[in-house]
Amino acid sequence: MREYGKTQDGQMIEEYTLRSAAGMEVKCISFGGILTSIRVPDRLGRFANVALGFDNLAKYEAEHPYFGAITGRYANRIGGGKFSLDGVDYQLFQNDGDNSLHGGRVGFDKRIWQASESGGAVELKYGSPDGEEGYPGNLDVSVRYSLDADNALRIDYSASTDAPTVLNLTNHSYFNLMGEGEGAIYDHVLSLNADHYTPSDAGQIPTGEIAPVAGTPFDFRQAKTIGSGQRSAHRQIVMAKGYDHNFVLNRAGMAAGELGLAARVYEPRSGRIMEVWTTEPGLQFYAGNFLDASLVGTSGRLYRQSDGFALETQHFPDSPNNRQFPSTVLRPGERFESSTVYRFSTD
Ligand code: BGC
Numbered sequence: 001m002r003e004y005g006k007t008q009d010g011q012m013i014e015e016y017t018l019r020s021a022a023g024m025e026v027k028c029i030s031f032g033g034i035l036t037s038i039r040v041p042d043r044l045g046r047f048a049n050v051a052l053g054f055d056n057l058a059k060y061e062a063e064h065p066y067f068g069a070i071t072g073r074y075a076n077r078i079g080g081g082k083f084s085l086d087g088v089d090y091q092l093f094q095n096d097g098d099n100s101l102h103g104g105r106v107g108f109d110k111r112i113w114q115a116s117e118s119g120g121a122v123e124l125k126y127g128s129p130d131g132e133e134g135y136p137g138n139l140d141v142s143v144r145y146s147l148d149a150d151n152a153l154r155i156d157y158s159a160s161t162d163a164p165t166v167l168n169l170t171n172h173s174y175f176n177l178m179g180e181g182e183g184a185i186y187d188h189v190l191s192l193n194a195d196h197y198t199p200s201d202a203g204q205i206p207t208g209e210i211a212p213v214a215g216t217p218f219d220f221r222q223a224k225t226i227g228s229g230q231r232s233a234h235r236q237i238v239m240a241k242g243y244d245h246n247f248v249l250n251r252a253g254m255a256a257g258e259l260g261l262a263a264r265v266y267e268p269r270s271g272r273i274m275e276v277w278t279t280e281p282g283l284q285f286y287a288g289n290f291l292d293a294s295l296v297g298t299s300g301r302l303y304r305q306s307d308g309f310a311l312e313t314q315h316f317p318d319s320p321n322n323r324q325f326p327s328t329v330l331r332p333g334e335r336f337e338s339s340t341v342y343r344f345s346t347d
Contacts, residue, residue, distance in 0.1 A: 001014050001015065001016050001017075001115075001117065002014070002015050003015070004029045004030075004031075004057060005056065005057035005058075006057070007031065007057065007061060007112070008058075008061060011112055013029055013030050013031045013057055013112070014029065014030045014115050015027055015028070015029050015030075015036070016028050016029075016115060016117065016122045016145075018120070018121070018122065018145065018146070018147050018153075019147070020147040020148065020149060020150065020151060020152075021149045021150075022149065022150050022151050023041065023047065023151075024038075024039065024040050024041075024147055024150075024151040024152075024153070024344065025037070025038075025039040025047070026038050026039070026145065026147060026153055028068075028122055028124075028145055029057070029060070030112055030113050030114070030115040030124065031057060031060055031061070031110075031111075031112055031113075032060065032068075032069040032070060032108065032109040032110055032111065032113070033069065033070035033108070033109075033113050033124045033126075033143055033171075034053070034060055034067065034068040034069045034070075034109070035051055035053075035068035035145070035153075035171065035173050036051070036053045036054070036060075036068055036298070037049045037051055037053065037298065038050050038051040038153065038173070038175075038342075040151050040272065040344040041151070041272075041346065042270035042271055042272055042346060043270065043271030043272075043346040043347055044271075048178075048179035048180075048182075048270070049179060049180045049298060049299075050175050050176060050177050050178075050179060050180060050272065050274075050344075051067075051068055051173050051174065051175060051180060052067050052068075052173075052174035052175070052176065052180050052181075052297055052298070052303060052307070052308040053067045053068050053180070053297065053298050054067065054295075054296075054297065054298055055298050055299075055300075059295075061110070064295060065172075065174075065290065065291065066102055066109050066172035067172070067173070067174055068171070068172065068173045068174075069107075069108070069109030069171070069172045070108050070109060070113075070124070070143055070169065070170075070171055070172075071102040071103060071107055071108060071109050071169070071170050071171070071172045071312075072102075072103050072107060072108035072128075072141065072167065072168065072169045072170075073103050073107070073108065073128055073132070073133065073135045073139060073165070073166075073167055073168075074092075074100070074102075074103060074135070074166060074167060074168045074320075074328070075102055075103070075168045075169060075170040075172070075312065075314050076101070076102065076168060076170075076246070076284060076312070076314055076316075076317040076318075077096060077099045077100065077101050077203075077204055077205055077317045077318055078092060078099060078100045078317075078318055078320060078321070079098075079099055079203070079205035079318045079321055080094075080098050080099065080321075081093065081094035081098060081099055081100035081104075081134075083166065083320035083321055085136070085164055085165070085166065085320070085329065086164055088136070090134055090135065090136060091134055092104050092133060092134040092135070093105040093133050093134060096203075096204075097203055098203065099203055099204075099205060100133075100134075102172070103133055104133035104134065105133060106133065107133070108126060108128070108141070108169075109172065111126055111128075113125060113126045113143075114126070118144075120146065120147075121144050121145060121146035122144065122145045122146075123142060123143075123144050124142065124143045124144070124145075125140070125141070125142045126140075126141045126142075127139070127140050127141075128140075128141065130162075130163065135165055135166070136163050136164065136165050137161040137162055137163035137164065137165035137330075137332075138161065138162045138163070139159055139160070139161045139165060139167065139330075140159060140160050140161075141157070141158070141159045141169070142157070142158050142159070143155065143156070143157050143169075144156040150343070150345075151343070151344040151345065152341050152342065152343040152344065153341070153342045154339065154340070154341045155171055155339065155340045155341075155342075156337075156338075156339045157169045157336070157337065157338040157339070158335060158336060158337050158338075159330065159335070159336040160330075160332075160334070160335050160336070161330050161331070161332060161334075162332055163332060164329060164330070164331045164332070165329070165330055166319070166320045166328045166329055166330070167328060167330050167336060168314055168315045168319070168328050169314075169336075169338060170280075170284075170312040170313055170314045170340075171312070171313075171340070172310060172312060173310065173342075174288060174308030174309065174310050175265070175274065175308055175309060175310070175311070176307060176308045176309075177265060177266075177267035177270060177272040177273075177274060178267055178269055178270050178272075179270070180297055180298055180299060180308070181297050181298070181299045181300070181301035181303070181307070183307060184227075184304070184305070184306045184307055185226055185287070185288065185306055185307065185308060185309050186225060186226055186227025186230060186306060187225055187226075187227060187267070187268060187269070188225065188226050188265050188266070188267050188309065189223045189224065189225055189226075189265065189266040189267075189268065190220050190223065190224065190225070190226050190263065190264070190265050190266075190285075191220050191221065191222065191223040191224075191263065191264045192220035192221070192247050192262070192263050192283065192285065193221075193249055193250050193260065193261050193262055193263065194213060194218075194220070194221070194247035194248055194249055194250060194262075194283065195212060195213060195214075195221070195248070195250055196210045196211060196212055196213060196247070196248040197210075197211060197213055197218045197245050197246060197247045197248060198210060198211070198245070198246045198247075198248065198282075198316055198317070198325075199211050199236055199245075200236070200239070200240065200245065200246075200317070201239075202239055204239075204240060204244065204317075205317065205318050206246065206316060206317050206318050206322065206325075208322050208324065210248055210324075213247075216234060216236075217229030217232040217234050217236075217237055217243075218236070218245065218247070220247075220263075220285075223264070223266065226243070226287055226306075226309065229243065230242045230243060230287050230306065240289065241289040241290070242287045242288075242289035242306070243285050243286065243287040243289070243309075244284070244285075244286045244287065244289055245284065245285060246282050246283070246284050246314070246316050246317055247262075247282065247283045247284075247285060248281065248282060248316070249262050249278070249280070249281055249282060249283055251281060256279070257279050257337065257339075258279065259277040259278060259279055259339060259341060260277065260278065260279070261275060261276075261277055262276045262277060262278050262280075262283045262311070262313060263275070263276040263283060263285070263311050264276075265309075265311075266347065270346075271346040271347040272344065272345075272346055273344065273345045273346060273347060274342060274343070274344050275341075275342075275343040275345075276311050276313065276340065276341070276342055276343075277340065277341040277343065278313035278338075278339065278340040278341070279337075279338050279339050279340070280313040280314055280315065280338055280340065281315060281316070281326045282313070282314050282315055282316045282326075283311055283312065283313055283314070284310065284311070284312040284314055284317070285309070285310075285311055286309065286310040286312065287306050287309050288303075288305060288306045288307055288308045288309055288310070289305060289306065290305075291303045291304060291305050291306065291307055291308065292304070292305060293305075313338075313340040315328045
C-alpha cells in the first residue's frame with residue numbers, strides 16, 4: 001500500500017498492489033474501488049497493462065466513463081430514474097437523459113472506500129446511507145479483490161441492508177488485450193455463453209423482451225471478431241452506436257452461487273486470452289462506442305472509439321421495472337453475494 005494522492009477536498013487516497021506467483025500485477029485505489037492497472041503477460045512473457053485508465057487521481061475525480069470502477073448502487077440503467085418497491089415510489093437522479101445510470105449523480109465509483117489488506121487480498125468497504133441518490137435503506141457493501149496463483153483476478157461482492165432496496169453491482173473495467181492505448185479492439189475474437197439478450201429502446205432501456213441471439217449480430221456462441229458486428233446495420237446496433245447490450249447468460253442446471261463461464265476473448269497479435277466467469281445472470285458487452293478521443297489514458301495516448309471493451313457482470317438493466325427479470329431486490333436479513341473472475345492466459 002502507498003499513498004496515491006489527495007482528493008480536491010484533501011482526503012488521502014490509498015493505492016494497493018496485488019501480485020500473483022505467476023507475475024500478474026493489479027493496482028487498485030480506495031477512490032471508487034477503481035482498478036487502475038492490470039498487467040498480464042503476452043505469449044512471449046512480455047507484460048502489458050490491459051486495463052484502460054489514468055495516471056492520476058484528478059482525472060478519476062473528473063467526469064469519465066467509469067474506467068475500472070465499482071459501479072452502484074445500481075449498475076447500468078433504470079428507466080425514467082424511478083421504480084416502486086412494496087408500493088412506495090422512488091425517484092433517482094437522472095444522469096442519462098431521463099434515466100439513471102450507474103448509481104446517479106455520485107455513484108459508488110466516486111465514493112471513498114475504506115480499504116485494508118487481508119490475507120493477500122484487498123478489502124473495500126462502503127456504507128451507503130439511506131436516501132443516498134434516492135435509494136432506500138442503509139446499505140453496507142464490501143468488495144474483495146484477490147489474485148490466485150495463476151493469472152486470475154477474483155472479485156467478491158457482498159452487501160446487506162436495513163430496509164428493502166434494489167442493488168446491482170459490477171466492476172466497470174475496460175480492456176484492450178493488446179495493451180491499454182494500443183488502438184481499436186475490432187480484431188479481438190469474442191465468444192459469449194448466451195443464447196439470448198435483452199433488446200433495448202432508443203434510450204437503451206430494455207424493452208422487456210428476452211430475444212434469441214440466433215441469426216443476429218448478437219450471436220457470439222461461436223467465436224468471432226468484435227469488428228464483424230460492431231458496424232452492422234441491425235437496428236439494435238445502430239441505436240446503441242455499436243454493441244452496448246445485456247446478454248442473458250446460459251446457466252441452466254447451475255446452482256445460484258456457482259461460477260459459470262460467461263465470455264472468452266482472444267487477441268491474436270499478443271496471444272492474450274481473457275475468460276470471464278461469474279455467478280451473475282447477465283453480462284453487459286460494451287464495445288467502447290462512446291469513447292471519443294477526449295481523454296488521455298494512462299500511458300499518454302488518446303482513447304478513441306472502441307479502444308477498449310467492457311464485460312460487466314451484472315443483473316439485467318432496469319430490473320426494478322421488469323418483474324420477469326431476475327430480482328434485484330435486497331431485504332433486511334438477506335445477504336447479497338456475487339463473484340466474478342477474470343482469468344488470463346495465452347495461446
Ligand atoms: C453502458 C454504456 C455507457 C458506459 C459508460 C456502460 O456500462 O452500457 O452505455 O456509455 O457504461 O457510462
